[in-house]
Amino acid sequence: MQKTRRFVAYLKRIPSDIRKLFREPLLLTGIVLVSAFLFIFIVFPLFKIFHLSFEDDGRLSLRIFFELLSKDYNVQPLIHSLHLGVFVSILGTVIGFVFAYAVTRVDIPWKRFFNVTATFPIIAPPFMMALAMILLFGKQGFVSSMILNNVIRFEIYGFNGLLAVETLTYFSTAYLTLYGVLQAIDPALEDAALDLGASKWHVFKRITLPLAVPGIASAFLLIFSQSLADFGNPMILAGNYTILATQAYLTIVGMYDMKGGAALAILLLIPSIIAFCLQKYWVSRKFYITVTGKPSSTRIKMDHPVTKYGMFAICLLLTAAIFLFYGMIIFGSFVKLWGANHTPTLDNYIHVFTVGWGYIKDTLLLSAIATPTAGLLAMIIAFLVVRKNFPGKRLMELVSLLTFAVPGTVVGIGYILAFNEYPLKLTGTAAIIILLFIFRDLAVGVQTGIAELQQIDPSIEEAATDLGADSATTFRRITLPLITPAFYAGLAFTFVKCMTAISAVIFVVSGKWNLITIAILGSVENSDLAQAAAFSVVIIVFILLALWLINFLVNLMGVKKKISFEKAEAL
Amino acid sequence: MKRVKIILAISFVFFFSSQVMAQEALRMYTSLDPNEAKVYIEAFIKDTGIKVDWVRMSAGEVLARIKAEAKNPQVSITYGGPSVEYIAAKKEGLLVPYKSPVGAPFLKGNLKDPEDFWTGFYFGAIGFGNNTAWFEKNKVPLPTSWQDLLRPELKANISIAYPYTSGTSYTTLATLAQLMGEDKAFDYWKKLEPNIHHYNTSGSACITQAGLGEIAVGIAFSHDILAKGTSKGYPVKGTFPSEGTGYEIGAMGLVKGGKQHDLAKKFIDWSMSKRAQDLMQVWFRIPLNPEATVAAGATKAADVKLINYNDEWAGSNNKRLIEKWRQTIGK
Numbered sequence: 060m061q062k063t064r065r066f067v068a069y070l071k072r073i074p075s076d077i078r079k080l081f082r083e084p085l086l087l088t089g090i091v092l093v094s095a096f097l098f099i100f101i102v103f104p105l106f107k108i109f110h111l112s113f114e115d116d117g118r119l120s121l122r123i124f125f126e127l128l129s130k131d132y133n134v135q136p137l138i139h140s141l142h143l144g145v146f147v148s149i150l151g152t153v154i155g156f157v158f159a160y161a162v163t164r165v166d167i168p169w170k171r172f173f174n175v176t177a178t179f180p181i182i183a184p185p186f187m188m189a190l191a192m193i194l195l196f197g198k199q200g201f202v203s204s205m206i207l208n209n210v211i212r213f214e215i216y217g218f219n220g221l222l223a224v225e226t227l228t229y230f231s232t233a234y235l236t237l238y239g240v241l242q243a244i245d246p247a248l249e250d251a252a253l254d255l256g257a258s259k260w261h262v263f264k265r266i267t268l269p270l271a272v273p274g275i276a277s278a279f280l281l282i283f284s285q286s287l288a289d290f291g292n293p294m295i296l297a298g299n300y301t302i303l304a305t306q307a308y309l310t311i312v313g314m315y316d317m318k319g320g321a322a323l324a325i326l327l328l329i330p331s332i333i334a335f336c337l338q339k340y341w342v343s344r345k346f347y348i349t350v351t352g353k354p355s356s357t358r359i360k361m362d363h364p365v366t367k368y369g370m371f372a373i374c375l376l377l378t379a380a381i382f383l384f385y386g387m388i389i390f391g392s393f394v395k396l397w398g399a400n401h402t403p404t405l406d407n408y409i410h411v412f413t414v415g416w417g418y419i420k421d422t423l424l425l426s427a428i429a430t431p432t433a434g435l436l437a438m439i440i441a442f443l444v445v446r447k448n449f450p451g452k453r454l455m456e457l458v459s460l461l462t463f464a465v466p467g468t469v470v471g472i473g474y475i476l477a478f479n480e481y482p483l484k485l486t487g488t489a490a491i492i493i494l495l496f497i498f499r500d501l502a503v504g505v506q507t508g509i510a511e512l513q514q515i516d517p518s519i520e521e522a523a524t525d526l527g528a529d530s531a532t533t534f535r536r537i538t539l540p541l542i543t544p545a546f547y548a549g550l551a552f553t554f555v556k557c558m559t560a561i562s563a564v565i566f567v568v569s570g571k572w573n574l575i576t577i578a579i580l581g582s583v584e585n586s587d588l589a590q591a592a593a594f595s596v597v598i599i600v601f602i603l604l605a606l607w608l609i610n611f612l613v614n615l616m617g618v619k620k621k622i623s624f625e626k627a628e629a630l
Numbered sequence: 631m632k633r634v635k636i637i638l639a640i641s642f643v644f645f646f647s648s649q650v651m652a653q654e655a656l657r658m659y660t661s662l663d664p665n666e667a668k669v670y671i672e673a674f675i676k677d678t679g680i681k682v683d684w685v686r687m688s689a690g691e692v693l694a695r696i697k698a699e700a701k702n703p704q705v706s707i708t709y710g711g712p713s714v715e716y717i718a719a720k721k722e723g724l725l726v727p728y729k730s731p732v733g734a735p736f737l738k739g740n741l742k743d744p745e746d747f748w749t750g751f752y753f754g755a756i757g758f759g760n761n762t763a764w765f766e767k768n769k770v771p772l773p774t775s776w777q778d779l780l781r782p783e784l785k786a787n788i789s790i791a792y793p794y795t796s797g798t799s800y801t802t803l804a805t806l807a808q809l810m811g812e813d814k815a816f817d818y819w820k821k822l823e824p825n826i827h828h829y830n831t832s833g834s835a836c837i838t839q840a841g842l843g844e845i846a847v848g849i850a851f852s853h854d855i856l857a858k859g860t861s862k863g864y865p866v867k868g869t870f871p872s873e874g875t876g877y878e879i880g881a882m883g884l885v886k887g888g889k890q891h892d893l894a895k896k897f898i899d900w901s902m903s904k905r906a907q908d909l910m911q912v913w914f915r916i917p918l919n920p921e922a923t924v925a926a927g928a929t930k931a932a933d934v935k936l937i938n939y940n941d942e943w944a945g946s947n948n949k950r951l952i953e954k955w956r957q958t959i960g961k
Contacts, residue, residue, distance in 0.1 A: 131960040162738060198843045216828050300826035309831065312687075313761035313795035314952065398842040399863045414668050479702060487704040569704045571657065571683050581664050581686050584831050585858075586838030 078449050086530040090449055097458045100498040104473025111321040127322040136521050140303040144286040147225040151282045155233020162369040163241040166362045176378040180228045184598040185291030185561040186579050188224040190591055191384040194391045216298030225291050229285045232454045233278035240274030273342050280338040284331050288466035290562035304468045321607025322470040335464030392592035407593035416580045426557035429496035434550040442534050445512040460593035463502035467562030475566045487569040495563055500556040504549030511545035547613050554605050558598055655681035656893040661689040661711035674900055680893050688832045689715045689797030696724050696885055706888030712797040712878030716748035717945020733902035736920055748883040751901050752915035755877040755934050756802050759837045759848040759855035763865045773873045786827045787846040789836035793932045794952045798833025798850050804944035805876025809937050816958050832856055841866050846885045852929035856914040874937040875903055
C-alpha cells in the first residue's frame, strides 16, 4: 500500500521534474547525451549478442541456443569456468581474509609493507602471472629445474596452474574489501566482549567473523566474477582445460562463428550478472554499520605468539610469492633464450622499443585520450545520479555500473557485432578503442564519485544555485573541485585498466591502432616468453610513472587527500 | 584561460591524428612470426619507401578476420600462411586476382592460384620437432612415422595448434585425411588425443615449447622447427613421417575492397624478387624463386617423402573438416 502510494507520488513528480529540466536546457542536453552514450555503447552491444543468439527467422527462439548447448565443445568450458571460479573464490577469500585480519587485528610487524604488497597484483599486466608461472614452475622453470631438480613434477597447465595464478592475482580484491570491512567494525564491541570474559577465539568466532560475513560474501562474489572474466591466464595456462572466455575468443577469432561466440558470451554473462546482482542488491545491503562516530583507537591485538607468528609467516610467504613472480618476470626479460641460454641481454628490450614502439605509442596516446574523458564522464554521471531528479535516473546508475559485471570478452564480442556496419561503422578506427576504454571501466569512477558526493552536504551546491548559477556552472565550479580525490582515483584506475586491457580490445584492434597487450599476446602465442616478459615490465613501468604523475598533479593542485587507489579498486 | 586549454587539447588530438594520416600506408595481416615478418617488412620499407602497418595473426585467424571485415575491409593484403587458407578465402569471395610479372616466369603448377587469386612465395613440409634431451633421458627413439606418435610413452607430451586457428594444424589435418582417408584420419586423431598435452593458437609455438622441454614433440612446419628450435640453440631435431607428409605453399593475396591495392601489388612483386627471397634464409623457408639462395640445412622438397597433397581439396573442405574435428575431439 505504502509502496503504491510512493509510486504514485513518483509518477506525479515526473511532469514537474521534466518541466524543471526544460528550464535548464544545458542540463537537459547533458542528460540526453549521457543517456544516449550509455545506451549506444553499453546496452546496444549487449542487445546485439542476445539478438544474434535468440533470433531465428525473425522470431524469438531458443532453438539456436539449445543447439549450441548440445555441443560438448561449448558445455565443457562452462563447467570448467564455474568450477575454477568457485575454487579461486574460496581460496582467494580465505587468503584475503587472513591477510586483512593479520593487518588489522594481529600485532604483526611490517604491516605497511604487507598492505602495499597485497595491492601489487592489481597492476599486473594480463598474462604476466601465467608467464611467471611457466618461468618458475614449467619443466625448465626456475623452481622446478634448479631448486627441485625435477624430482617433484607439477602439471601447471590446466586447473592447478590456473587456480594458483588466479588466486595469487585476485586475493588482492578480497584483501581490499575485507580490510575495509574489518577496519569499520567498531573495536568497542570486541573490547566489551573481552571485558565480559570471552576468550579471544570466542570473540573472533562470535563477533568479528559474523560482522565480517557480508564482506566475505562480497569478496567471494567479486573474485568469482573476476575469475570468470579472466582471459590472459587461461590463454597461456589452460592447456586442455578449456575456459569460456578463451573459447569464446577462439570461436570468433579462429572461425568467425559469430553465433557460436555470442552463445558462449551469454553463457559467460549469466553467472557474472547473477554474481553482480547478489553482491549489489543482497550482500551489500547486509553490511553492518558499527561506526558510532566516537573515535575508538584501541584495537585488540591478537598477541598470542602462535597466532601472531603463524599469521606473520603466512603473510610473509604470500608476499614472498608475489615478489618471486614479479622478480621472475624482470629476470626473464633480461635473458637471451629462456630455457636454453640464460646470458643476460638487452635484446628483448630492443625488440620492445623497435618492433613494439608503434604499440607503445598507440597505447599511450589512446589511454591518454580515454582516461580523462572517462574520469569526467563518470563524475558527470555521479553528479546527475546523486544531485538531480529526472525520470530514468536509477536506470542510468544501473547501466553505468553494469559495465563492471560484464566480462570483457562479452563486451568485445558485442562491439564487433554492433559497430561493424553502417551507421556506426567504427571497426578499424581509434575511436572504437577509445570508446571501449571509456565505457569498459566507467563503473569504478561512477561508484567512487557517488560515494564521495553522498558525503558532501548538498547545501553548498544549493547555495550556488540560489546565487544564480545553473547546473553546469555548479558542477564545474563547486561539485568537481569537491570530488577531486574521487576524480583522480578514477583516473588512476582507468589508466591502469587501459594499459592492461586485453579481453575486450582484442576483438576491435586493427593494423592501424595497436596495443602493448596485443603485442604480449603475440609473443605469448609464439611462446617468446622473454619478449613477453620485457613487454610486461614496460607496462608496469609506465603504470608506475603515470600513477606517480597523477599523484604529483594532485599534490600540485593542493588537494589534501591522497588518492585512494585502493578504495577505487575495492568498490 | 580555460577555453584556451580546451582548444589546445583538441588541437593536440587533431595534430596526432593528422600525423598518422599523413602518409598512406600499406595495411597488412601477416601469419609469419612477428620476429620474422619484421625482417622482410623493414627491408621492403627500406627498398621502396612505402610504409607498412601490419598485424600478426595465425592463418586461420586471418581468414576469419577478413571474412568478418568483408563489408568494411581493413587491410589490402594478407601475407603468409598456407595456400589452403587462401583457397578457402577465394571460395568465400574475399580475394581479388593479381598476376605478378616478377613471379610469372617461375610460378608454375600448384605454386599459385590458376586464376591468380593468390601467389605462392615459399615451400615448407609438416614434420615433428623433437626435444632430443627428453628422448635421450627417457630412452625412447625419435618418432619417424605418424604411428610413432601414438606411443604410450608420449602420453601428454605432444603439442600442436587448433586446426581452426592455425594453418599449420589445418594442413596436418588435411594431410592425414588425404593420407589415411577421412574416417581413419579422425580415428587416428582420437587415438592421438591422450598424447596431446595442449593445443596452441599459433602453429609454430609448439616448437619453442618443445625446446623448453614443456613437451617432447611439436608438430609444425620444417622451417619453424629449424628457425625457432634448432638454430636458436634449443635441443630440437626435426624428423619426418615415413608414411609421407603434407606441405604448404606459403601464399599471399590481395584482399577484396582493400584501399591500397597499388601498394600491395608492389609488395607482391617485391616478395618475388631474388633480394626478398634471399632474406628467407633467416627462417629456413624454401624460396620459390630459383635464383634465390636456400639456407644451409633447410628442408627441401626432395629431402622428405611427400604425399600427393591436394591443397584444392583441403581448401574447399576447410569448414566441413574443422566442424567434424570439433565434434570428434570436442575442443
